[in-house]
Amino acid sequence: MSTVATVPEGTVHPYALSHLDSLESEAVHIFREVAGEFERPVILFSGGKDSILMLHLALKAFAPAPVPFTLLHVDTGHNFPEVLEYRDRTVAEHGLRLHVASVQEYIDAGKLRERPDGTRNPLQTVPLTEAIQQHRFDAVFGGGRRDEEKARAKERVFSLRDEFSQWDPRRQRPELWQLYNGRHAPGEHVRVFPISNWTELDVWQYIEREGIELPGIYFAHEREVFNRSGMWLTAGDWGGPKEHEKVETRQVRYRTVGDMSCTGAVDSDATTLDDVITEIAASRLTERGATRADDKMSEAAMEDRKREGYF
Amino acid sequence: MTASVQPAEQSAATTLLRFATAGSVDDGKSTLVGRLLHDSKSVLTDQLEAVALASTNRGQEAPDLALLTDGLRAEREQGITIDVAYRYFATPRRRFILADTPGHVQYTRNMVTGASTAELAVVLVDARNGVVEQTRRHAAVAALLRVPHVVLAVNKMDLVEYAEPVFAAIAEEFTAYAASLGVPEITAIPISALAGDNVVEPSAHMDWYGGPTVLEHLETVPVSHDLTECHARFPVQYVIRPQTAEHPDYRGYAGQIAAGVFRVGETVSVLPSGRTTTIEGIDALGESVGVAWAPQSVTIRLADDIDVSRGDLLAPADDAPAVTQDVEATVCHVADRPLAVGQRVLLKHTTRTVKAIVKDIPSRLTLDDLSQHPAPGQLVANDIGRVVVRTAEPLALDAYAASRRTGSFLLIDPADGTTLTAGMAGASFAAVTAGAAEAAGTAADDAEWDF
Numbered sequence: 219m220s221t222v223a224t225v226p227e228g229t230v231h232p233y234a235l236s237h238l239d240s241l242e243s244e245a246v247h248i249f250r251e252v253a254g255e256f257e258r259p260v261i262l263f264s265g266g267k268d269s270i271l272m273l274h275l276a277l278k279a280f281a282p283a284p285v286p287f288t289l290l291h292v293d294t295g296h297n298f299p300e301v302l303e304y305r306d307r308t309v310a311e312h313g314l315r316l317h318v319a320s321v322q323e324y325i326d327a328g329k330l331r332e333r334p335d336g337t338r339n340p341l342q343t344v345p346l347t348e349a350i351q352q353h354r355f356d357a358v359f360g361g362g363r364r365d366e367e368k369a370r371a372k373e374r375v376f377s378l379r380d381e382f383s384q385w386d387p388r389r390q391r392p393e394l395w396q397l398y399n400g401r402h403a404p405g406e407h408v409r410v411f412p413i414s415n416w417t418e419l420d421v422w423q424y425i426e427r428e429g430i431e432l433p434g435i436y437f438a439h440e441r442e443v444f445n446r447s448g449m450w451l452t453a454g455d456w457g458g459p460k461e462h463e464k465v466e467t468r469q470v471r472y473r474t475v476g477d478m479s480c481t482g483a484v485d486s487d488a489t490t491l492d493d494v495i496t497e498i499a500a501s502r503l504t505e506r507g508a509t510r511a512d513d514k515m516s517e518a519a520m521e522d523r524k525r526e527g528y529f
Numbered sequence: 530m531t532a533s534v535q536p537a538e539q540s541a542a543t544t545l546l547r548f549a550t551a552g553s554v555d556d557g558k559s560t561l562v563g564r565l566l567h568d569s570k571s572v573l574t575d576q577l578e579a580v581a582l583a584s585t586n587r588g589q590e591a592p593d594l595a596l597l598t599d600g601l602r603a604e605r606e607q608g609i610t611i612d613v614a615y616r617y618f619a620t621p622r623r624r625f626i627l628a629d630t631p632g633h634v635q636y637t638r639n640m641v642t643g644a645s646t647a648e649l650a651v652v653l654v655d656a657r658n659g660v661v662e663q664t665r666r667h668a669a670v671a672a673l674l675r676v677p678h679v680v681l682a683v684n685k686m687d688l689v690e691y692a693e694p695v696f697a698a699i700a701e702e703f704t705a706y707a708a709s710l711g712v713p714e715i716t717a718i719p720i721s722a723l724a725g726d727n728v729v730e731p732s733a734h735m736d737w738y739g740g741p742t743v744l745e746h747l748e749t750v751p752v753s754h755d756l757t758e759c760h761a762r763f764p765v766q767y768v769i770r771p772q773t774a775e776h777p778d779y780r781g782y783a784g785q786i787a788a789g790v791f792r793v794g795e796t797v798s799v800l801p802s803g804r805t806t807t808i809e810g811i812d813a814l815g816e817s818v819g820v821a822w823a824p825q826s827v828t829i830r831l832a833d834d835i836d837v838s839r840g841d842l843l844a845p846a847d848d849a850p851a852v853t854q855d856v857e858a859t860v861c862h863v864a865d866r867p868l869a870v871g872q873r874v875l876l877k878h879t880t881r882t883v884k885a886i887v888k889d890i891p892s893r894l895t896l897d898d899l900s901q902h903p904a905p906g907q908l909v910a911n912d913i914g915r916v917v918v919r920t921a922e923p924l925a926l927d928a929y930a931a932s933r934r935t936g937s938f939l940l941i942d943p944a945d946g947t948t949l950t951a952g953m954a955g956a957s958f959a960a961v962t963a964g965a966a967e968a969a970g971t972a973a974d975d976a977e978w979d980f
């Protein structure tokens with residue numbers, strides 16, 4: 219009535235690929251598809267580990283030729299100085315071209331208003347969309363991973379956006395095999411997520427394997443922080459701490475790096491890559507659960523932001 | 530997130546299995562996935578808290594594990610899955626990429642999306658309802674896509690008093706249907722996704738079942754390395770020509786090996802032109818290698834300076850596919866607008882997109898008895914049918930059965946880029962070998978064609 223597969227254990231096939239090699243190959247394939255089919259692709263580069271990983275993969279995909287893409291950073295004005303320093307050093311080292319869309323300029327020009335809670339993450343969408351329109355980017359690489367969040371888990375590798383950058387999760391294109399359909403009307407663009415299938419642990423294991431350098435804030439260090447809604451935020455002139463919030467020095471590290479106003483640090487003594495990998499493998503919290511205030515706003519916070527054109 | 534049961538044992542060199550759920554609406558796919566993630570300790574505290582809170586807000590007593598994957602607002606409001614959710618988990622034995630697909634007929638295209646890259650499909654059936662039309666549709670899609678392994682999970686056994694005859698009858702009916710689709714092997718497992726029976730832990734209610742749990746099966750099913758035993762195929766994605774002082778003459782052809790193995794020194798044909806040359810070098814993302822295999826992304830350097838560009842295919846000179854402008858294929862129609870005879874479309878095959886015209890739609894498949902309804906004139910959403918297409922330029926096309934990657938294609942609406950159909954060149958289903966209906970589990974002979 220039914221057959222059950224019996225498997226010889228421990229047989230290693232001569233042509234097997236490790237899971238990191240499979241993920242790497244898939245990402246490289248995606249980068250090359252975009253290079254082959256689009257006119258003006260751009261990589262969203264924040265200096266966070268996921269965008270650093272993307273850039274590393276892109277460099278490998280086209281070596282020994284240079285990366286055929288420019289970079290775009292949406293600068294919230296509340297970025298960690300260590301990360302901005304890393305960004306500029308990386309751009310110089312690889313002879314890349316960087317575009318910066320500045321949230322601060324939008325606020326100064328009165329085109330965006332500061333939110334009462336001071337977080338600037340949701341404010342990135344308009345500068346991002348306008349930069350895409352202004353430079354006529356047709357493919358925009360994002361470092362989003364499906365394991366990060368339940369709305370991201372639903373997104374295609376090639377995600378079509380209208381001229382307002384909006385995502386309609388109910389009308390996604392079928393995505394069959396590895397045949398990515400990037401056709402779009404003028405004014406529309408495609409968000410491309412080459413590391414969709416990577417988990418946080420995969421990212422770290424690969425960073426270790428490849429010896430990729432990261433900004434220091436990913437490793438445990440002493441930092442002046444204060445507690446807001448259960449998260450350790452960095453004290454700074456972006457708007458914290460408030461009067462009742464007590465600043466203390468703690469040994470922390472960042473699991474994700476975004477806007478200072480909504481990215482929390484975690485208590486940690488992981489000073490090396492090995493330590494970090496051990497810490498993540500044992501963690502009982504997701505990286506966003508541990509560190510992101512913006513996702514805690516409501517059950518569908520990420521979906522709503524993505525619909526509006528967020529990363 | 531992938532925090533496994535024993536993180537220390539997780540090595541970076543474990544194998545990867547991609548699998549998808551399938552089956553009719555409400556048969557328990559998302560609940561099974563939630564249970565699998567939960568019982569393998571792959572759900573982290575904050576995710577579980579969020580699910581518990583969302584369930585309470587909806588007036589449910591216990592945490593609804595389906596909410597672990599039903600992440601969209603509309604899905605939670607309606608209690609159904611609309612689009613594929615991808616989840617990742619690992620055990621000390623293996624890593625998994627899991628696609629939870631929707632059962633609703635309206636979203637079949639999303640099921641096709643999830644199944645197209647899967648190496649294994651778990652087809653769920655509600656023990657109370659048995660095999661229904663949507664079970665048949667999904668089984669047919671899995672068979673067409675040639676998903677290498679199919680598991681039947683007879684779910685909600687708790688609602689039929691864990692009775693063996695119920696399981697046996699469904700397993701028999703499904704296995705016979707699958708055999709007529711040419712599916713070589715079915716593993717049938719009785720489960721309760723809600724209660725957790727035979728998902729990760731063996732059931733305490735079904736002594737009569739001695740087979741593996743769902744997770745045990747997923748952990749031990751052989752990951753197909755068949756890819757490297759297939760005819761070698763390399764679609765060129767991009768030409769790398771640095772023209773820098775350091776690399777003035779470097780010219781490499783970048784791509785992902787679609788199937789088989791390539792070696793330095795090998796004589797290859799460039800298709801569709803048919804010119805031959807020799808592989809001079811293979812650069813595998815940073816190191817030069819003598820041999821490379823599917824699905825590695827590499828850059829191939831050729832001995833002769835011949836015209837090669839994106840859309841060309843490299844294949845061993847003595848094992849190259851025929852080049853054709855006439856494509857006969859089975860398609861799953863995935864768009865809301867129909868596909869009609871005479872329609873002008875774009876055909877996207879590997880790295881090549883060409884103009885094409887639909888010459889004929891000889892038949893549409895009737896799911897109940899798998900008979901062919903002749904000359905339907907057009908295909909509408911969720912139809913499976915045969916098409917004949919004429920392309921404006923020659924394609925180096927394999928039969929899908931021989932090579933998933935170089936035998937598959939999309940038809941695209943040139944007006945707005947909508948993906949119309951998923952196409953599979955050659956015969957639809959693997960041939961049914963004599964006696965397969967009685968002795969399901971015998972591998973069907975792929976060399977035979979039933980069209």
Ligand SMILES: Nc1nc2c(ncn2[C@@H]2O[C@H](COP(=O)(O)OP(=O)(O)OP(=O)(O)O)[C@@H](O)[C@H]2O)c(=O)[nH]1
Pocket residue numbers: 552553554555556557558559560561595608609610611630631632633684685686687688720721722723724
């Ligand atoms: N009693 C019982 N109920 C179950 C079992 N598995 C799932 N259910 C219930 O069946 C209903 C549908 O479950 P889902 O997991 O959402 O079904 P699905 O197959 O994912 O549905 P779609 O994705 O919309 O096709 C829910 O109310 C579940 O709680 C089971 O093993 N036993």
Ligand SMILES: [Mg+2]
Pocket residue numbers: 558559560595599609610629630631632
């Ligand atoms: Mg579901």
